Amino acid sequence: MLVVFASTLVISLGLLAALRLSPAGRLWAAGHLLLSVAGLALALNTSARQVYVSAVAAAVFIGGRMLIYRGVRVYYGLAPWDRSLALGVALAGLALLGAAGMADSYARLHVVGYGCLAVVAMLTALTLLHSHGGRRSIGAPLVVVATLIHLVTQLAGVAAGLAGTVFAGPFYASNASAMLLLSPLVATLLGLFGFTLMATEQVIAANESGARFDALTRLLNRGALDKAAISLVAAWERHGQPLSCLVIDVDHFKQVNDRNGHHAGDTVLKLIAEAIDNSRRASDVAGRYGGEEFCILCPHTDEGQATALASRILKKVRAIPLPGAPAAFASVSIGVAELRGGAAGADGLWRSLFAAADRALYAAKEFGRDRYALASWMAPATRPVPGDVGDSAHAPSR
The missing domain is CATH 3.30.70.270 (Reverse transcriptase/Diguanylate cyclase domain)
Known part of the structure; x- marks a missing residue:
């Protein structure tokens, strides 16, 4: 996990500069940057198992996912939901901190953290599937697949928390199958690649539009x-x-x-x-x-x-x-x-x-x-x- 999140951190920093001309691309790169930072903190906390560190890192992780979801909305020309998403991050953070102070805190962190992530993944997938038909993109199907993998893994995390069992995930480590450990990491890399393709296509389309249309009147130049x-x-x-x-x-x-x-x-x-x-x-x-x-x-x-x-x-x-x-x-x-x-x-x-x-x-x-x-x-x-x-x-x- 350390290697994967360290790699995505470096990639996200590069993409943040490379995709600065794409409004959606900036949001996706910033979101993956938050995911990488939070993922590194969670991975480093595996041994110490400081519950409040896990709670704060999980809140940052959710914030990154919501930032990525906002980028999807911006990409398809939808309302960005700035206040709603900011309120969602705040409520998720409070719920995670509250769960960290209760008995059986790690199981509660699973339910709250993975539950919030599952909601964001579901919203992201629905937006992609609903809007993709009107705007074709090579990267969008990759993002859809990555989002669905995340959704399945997160629902499994909620189930594990409710059952009182533990499995490997971003909120703490434990014994689990290799598939449950690797699938969210693979999905993260797949999604990062797909979002990069989408943002690149957006920049190319904007450049082509600028070459044909007058910037002031939007008529042909x-x-x-x-x-x-x-x-x-x-x-x-x-x-x-x-x-x-x-x-x-x-x-x-x-x-x-x-x-x-x-x-x-x-x-x-x-x-x-x-x-x-x-x-x-x-x-x-x-x-x-x-x-x-x-x-x-x-x-x-x-x-x-x-x-x-x-x-x-x-x-x-x-x-x-x-x-x-x-x-x-x-x-x-x-x-x-x-x-x-x-x-x-x-x-x-x-x-x-x-x-x-x-x-x-x-x-x-x-x-x-x-x-x-x-x-x-x-x-x-x-x-x-x-x-x-x-x-x-x-x-x-x-």
């Missing part, structure tokens, strides 16, 4: 948007289905930053990004192209159909109040273009489509902002006067 656009343009080349692009720019955004600070400006950008995200269809691809400029790609959508999306965005953005001015609201200008060919290759076609939508965006700003303009209007013979822009042209300029 420019690189991911370009990749999605080239893929959609390639599909347009193969199948000929219409593809439209909306380029969106926040009106007078520099004034928002200058008057209220960049933090207020970031808040406005996030609200506008939410309006864009809530307006688009599931098949549309939205991203932040840079600064206060956004872009939406609409597959199977011609230029005229894309104006419906532009109108929805305009209405939603007009409901966003600007900071520092109770009567002022946000607005955007939108350029709409449909891919019509011309350039060579998917990359050239995407650049051509974006440039057409960008020119339409500047026309919308020339017409007074807070409206959309179509790229098809840019031809001299068809370009309308500002009063003919459409329904959005009648909206007041902000």
